[in-house]
Amino acid sequence: MNDSTIKVSGVMMRLNPYSEKRMKALTAVRNEISEWIDNNLDKTIDEVPIEKKADWWKRKADILWQPMSELPAGFFASDDFESSQLKESEDFFIMRRMYL
Secondary structure, eight states, X not given: OOOOEEEETTXXXXXXXXXXXXXXXXHHHHHHHHHHHHHTTTOOGGGSOHHHHHHHHHHHHHHXXXXXXXXXXXXXXSTTOXXXXXXXXXXXXXXXGGOX
């Protein structure tokens, strides 16, 4: 089977295969985000500090992707970071969970 890859903000990433360990790690990040939202109901997505968003994105990316080259400094905090690619990768990862 060929490795799945995705290009994100000009950097090629290899998609990591599904594993229960990765799912547990991803769930932990998702739970942290949900908790932050629950504790900050008066905030919009635009009011989340970029440092916090970049940290969550990096942690998710560390679970879902393997960069095929070194990431530039500030990759996740950049206005050019294509967070929609991370969302699509996360959805794809979760869909692959259903195999028994």
